[in-house]
Amino acid sequence: MSGTRASLRLSMAGLRTHKRRFAGTFFAVLLGVAFLGGTLVMGDTLRSSFDAMFGRATGGTDAVVRGDDMITTPGESFGTRRSVPTRLADEIGRMPGVAAAEPRIEGPGQLLDEDGEPVGGGGPPTLAGNWIADKDLNSYQIAEGRAPERSGEAVVNRGAAKAGGLHIGDTTTVRTPDPLKVTIVGISTFGGEDAMGQTTFTALTRADAEKHLTAEPGRATSIQVRAGPGESQEELVKALTPALPEGIEAVTGQEVTEENQDQIAGQFLSGFTAGLLGFAGVAMLVATFSIYNTFAIVVAQRTRDNALLRAIGATRRQIVGQTLAEALVVAVVASLAGLAGALGIAAGLQALFPAVGFPFPDGDLVVSGLSLALPFATGVLVCLASALAPAIRAGRTAPLAALRETAVDGSGSSRVRALTGGLLIAAGAGLTVYGAVPGGDSADPSVTLTVAGAVVTLAAFVVLGPVASAYAVRILGAPLRRMNGRLARRNALRSPKRTAATATALMIGVAVVSLFTVFGASLKSTMDQTVSRAFAGDVAVRVPAFGPESGALSPKVAPAVAKLPEVEHALGLGTGVARVDGDGRALTVTDPERMGDVLDLGAVEGSLAGLGTTGVAVSQSEADDHGWQVGSTARFTFTDGEKQPFTVRAVYDQADLAGDYVLTREAWQPHRMQDSDSLVAVAFRDGVSEADGKAAVEGVAERYGNPEVQTRDEFAESSAAGVDMMLTLVYAMLALAVLIALLGIANTLTLAVHERTRELGLLRAVGQTRAQLRAMVRWESVLVAAFGTVGGLTLGAFLGWAMTKATDSSGDGVFTVPPVQLSIVALVGITAGALAAWRPSRRAARLDVLGAIATE
Template identity: 50%
Template sequence: MMPLVFKELWGRKRRMVGSLLAVFLGVTFLTGTLVLGDTLAGSIDGYYSKAFGQTDVSVRNSTSVSDEPWGSRGQIDASVLDQVRRVDGVANAEPVIEGSGQLLAKDGTIVESRGPRRAGNWLTDPKLNPYRLAEGRAPRAPNEVVVNRLFADEGKLKVGDRTAVLTPEKVPVTVVGISMFGDEKAFGETSFTAFSLEGARKYVAKASDRITGVSVRAEDGVSQDALAARIKPVLPAGTEAITNEAQVDEGMSKIESGFLQIFRTVLGAFGGVALLVAAFSIHNTFAITMAQRTRESALLRALGAGRRQVMTIVGFEALIIGAAATLAGLGGGLGFAQLLRWLFMEFRIGIAMEGLTVSTTSLMIAVPVGLLVTLVAALGPAVKASRVAPLAALREVAAEAARPTATRVVVGAVLGTVAAGTVLFGAVTEQPAMAGAGAVLCVVAMVALGPVAARPVAALIGGPAARTRGVSGTLARDNASRSPKRTAGAATALMIGVGVVTLMTVFIGSLGASLENSVAESFKGPLVVNAGNNATGGFGTGLARDAAKLPQVERVAGAGTGSLRVDGDASTVSVADPSALGRVLDLDVTQGTMADAGTFAVSASVADDKNWRVGSQVPVTFADGTSQRLTIGAVYDNTDMTGDYLVPRTVWDAHNRQPLDTRAFVDLRDGASVADARRALTALAEPYGAPDVQTKDEFVTAQTEEAQGFITVVYGMLILAIVIALLGIANTLSLAVHERTRELGLLRAVGATRPQIRSMVRWEAVIVALFGTGGGIGLGLFLGWGLGGALGNPFAPPVVTLVVVALVGAVAGALAAIRPARRAARLAILSAISAP
């Protein structure tokens, strides 16, 4: 049997190559996304393992108020340092001070960063310091700093330059050194500006008796666990000693359960889309080859082969193709991962990823999945081939039924109705899980109904071609219509790819419209001072106070963000003067009032979940370890600008020595010029690091700017999935041309010219591509509406983008047909007529 399998494969190289290509591309896509996830995880792990130098034990505040790996902790008493130094087994211990610190470039603007913007003290012990000096020297005076290489380059700073650091006060400094994080320019994209210990106490800690922690190095022969156990008894309440190994594991676990989990899920989803698209291409290829081998299968049955043997032959063919293509796909996946890594670094998404990391888990996923997808895709054609009657060898057999069965029509209609109803119900009731389940059912229903719709839709789409291109257009339309399963199979792969692209496009448009509506509804003023989307950055709260004194300004309110534990849960909160914020934003207060500057307010959704109301006492814990109960003074419904919690600035500043605003909402006096006010605010903001002064529209655009780089990469991956689908169309046409060799020869014999044959094949490809593209756009629009509605977003599809997608689909279909059309036109008439 095996010799027969290899003979079949080798005898039909074109079919084999088409199947190999489909599997190869799918496995390449999956492997590349898995390896990229491994690479990012490995890079982050490498960064974190070096984040504390050769520190063996760290002493820190025991209160954690954030689930983010970069979430800072409160300060501790500086006297802990002397107590730790006296512990037996301590070789050295140094104080650590760290807090907010935004480096200004040479031109006085903030050096932009996607990562945290930190400042602290330079550790004098090289073994405890994760940074090393690449140029210059360590800081000695309070106003001398060392800056890391990445931000020195970004800010065009060099040793000897004068600049400033916002802590949040503007501190004039001299750059005396450039540092490297090991061999890297920075810890990811973290900006770290190092003062001397005296400077860090003065400008960052804001006190001489407070530090952030202590880094401890053990004597030779003393383990990390043993040293931590010795230190713990001497520590005061509210502090803890943690080993370096535990600290690294803690940070990595937060990253794994947060950012990396989302990152892997998104990449895995697109890998799944690519494999699904490839599966349809594989299935279509096997379906055509099995249809072409109907008489051959019948001859095998006539010679005594059983159904199981016929199925086994096809199964072995699929297994061999799947194995060969999967192995090749593993190599291709490494190249694809390298391309994705370059894209992510080019768009500055995540952290620098040096080299590729390949885990055993990824290989154990990619290999079985590649084989399984190939076998499952070939299963249907194999079963159909095994059912061929032996007598079929004695007569002409239709390669494919011209019409779908009644069962398919009924099942597809039921599935489609249930799927559409589920999506509608999820959208109306705002249940994303329900809408997501409906979306999956929609894809299944689309697959079932594809052959049902293919015949009439192909006839409809091909109508203009038949009218304008004469005989070539008519034949193209008829060819696409007479094989509905084949047309649907080729179009479905493209339909899924285009559908996901459309869904993402609609989702982004709806997200932008939702943000625009929320800003328009809640904020009536024309200008916003915006520090950007980085929560660790901001500007001093004095900016809002100074802005209120401008003659053009009627009202202004600053707002910042922070972390604390609310009712035991780590939470991100907004920090502002509620009375001032309530005058510039419409938060839709449903209970209580925000007239008092000391009002603690919560969203209506949280109040309902927690059964809170005005007057309820809510326990909160601040980063410095202090716990207290805040009384709810207001409940509001509009959370777009503030989130679920609004903490009074007076309460927050009592527990934070570096108060920051990230936004200031500005309302102008009647008749005041927006342009004049903007110029005045821009000049006023310069000493605060020159945050952007934006119009309302610019502010809305800036809110989605953070995700644009990632969205660009997502589009790139989806386009590659569409390329797989287009290759599937080309493969289907190539096989169809081979199948119709005699037909094409007869057409040439009765007078058809080579250009007419080429035109016929090209228009057939365009019809299939338009069928897939149109179906994908329709599916994407419906699911975009449903999923967006379930998330509470308005339906706002970007029409221009969707028109471009449709045009690209048609053009790509024509491009996919170039080689099959050329081959069809080159067939010799006599040999084509005599073909079996």
């Protein structure tokens, strides 16, 4: 019989005899593979569904005529193009080879629900546009009712209608941004779906769209063109191009479809899938420590067996092969089960996201070979890599070890380990700090260096774990004065390496949770400080939305509010885009001379008065980047193609709410697309209470689509709403990692109970009750969990500080440690440790005393 076959037979015999030993490893691998595979399958499914949806929606469009230059500002996925004259549609429609040409007019349009609240809240994009009569050119199709025919009629997409409780015949308001009363006459679908992702779309008549969604009638976002029989898309574009004015291009419908798929499906899904894969990676990392610990304990328990095998002639290679074969069998079976679980997770996510407000397109699950092969290979490799060190240790077992009792674990007092871990911590912490707070006035924080330092710091915690556990368990267990507590502390101290490995799995989960908790709290504190520092008004009128800007607000709100007797100042802040010295930048459009009444701009060099149509005010950071000072020239290119030099007439310090570039409304007026404000800042007269002033402003706001009127505190809280959503998703995703860590603790305790069967029997023989035995095992679990939780909180808080600093390019960020949230994390971690001991402690208490004493 060959050595390989002998190792395999021994492995299978060991697995059959000790199935419970590997239960924790099995479930750790299964969960990790299932989450990783479910993420990949979900990504493939969504990508396929989006592609199919866009293909159906735009399949009838053969060419699109649009502005040839798109300006994209930092933080935006979609850019802004110049508008095209609607008369082009008639001219193109008369050209040979053209079957139909229709203008598409589109802009911000917030639909209100049956209660007057925005449909979708401040999350999804909210659009309005004209209804295109040609069915092949219209991405939306009538599902119920009819198309709008008269002014004031509208069609809404089915997803928005469901979310807002709206039906055919209902009357509601659309903020365009001026409030427009509409009667719903039809319900539409996009490519057969209820919506284009989360987008809401309200379709108006062409006349209403030109009146409310454009700066002037006769302009359109683009022209949709359908080719005649036998005309290909490429031939159509080739024929259209010579007839188009300068600055306007024609592209094929297929090209536009691919752009949409890349922008909406590609960019969004890449980030979405990357985030889920990150959490899957954390889960697999946690599983690695749980698997390693299981095999380390199994190898320790089988020291005498392995020594006897060596004594009768087994080679080191056979012993190593036996352990790795066991790991391979567990890995393959668990990974296969994980792939089945992956399909369940993907199906569950597909059903879950629409239920919580993310209506992804419907579609059958798409399972690619890579989505199955990668998780399977990862599960097998992680399990084998985790078992490799214990397997090599088993192979080094000497034949004489059969005569020994239990080996002593001296890792807790290892000077080499302490020195190595200390050096790694110093290197990791130094690299992290240098990346987050680089030396030199001109140096910027480096996220890359910070992440590298974080990885080294995590490795240092792993290396130093056994040494740290020896001290931490003594300190954490000091209050346990009773016999059960003292025995639990000694059991945890008996094998520092095992305690550290078990706690490390939980530590990683807690560290990541703590990291995001600290980072989220710091973001919210930064936003609160920004509002407190930069907002000098009493209330803000805005349409909350995710992203760097608020939703569209009627520019008529500020003048109307300013007329109230309770109001001293009311200033509207509009938005625009331009290319400044070649780079896309967001513009703030307002009355610069009055900005100081409601905003704190800090020190101002030059004058905000008299910017006129040729002057611009810029932030100090932008001035420094471009080498500008008062009197310098900045070259602007607008979406309409116009190029204009602007003189820098003022430089201000604080750009928190003012933005980096400020123009007058007169300067922006020739280039505007749709008049709107993103914020109205209001300051009350002396003696006017906040409640009275707010009520008066709300009365005016109600006439303009009822945008929100927020106090300074409400403004700050609303600005940070996205952070709370991020944390909720993070906590939900990290629950899996914490679950795997707890399975690791439970598995370690179960194996430890088996290892100490005789010892536990002797304790029972000398008078220890079942309840005391259960308490001893529970306290041991709590000590291990407490060590992991405290280590995770410390590491997470440090990395949260580093992330806060590394992502704070302005240097104005606020680092905050939220004591309540972190206390809850600590309580959950320790409580979970107690729960993990429930089954092992019951099993220990049910041991037969005489049988346990007789155990070898």
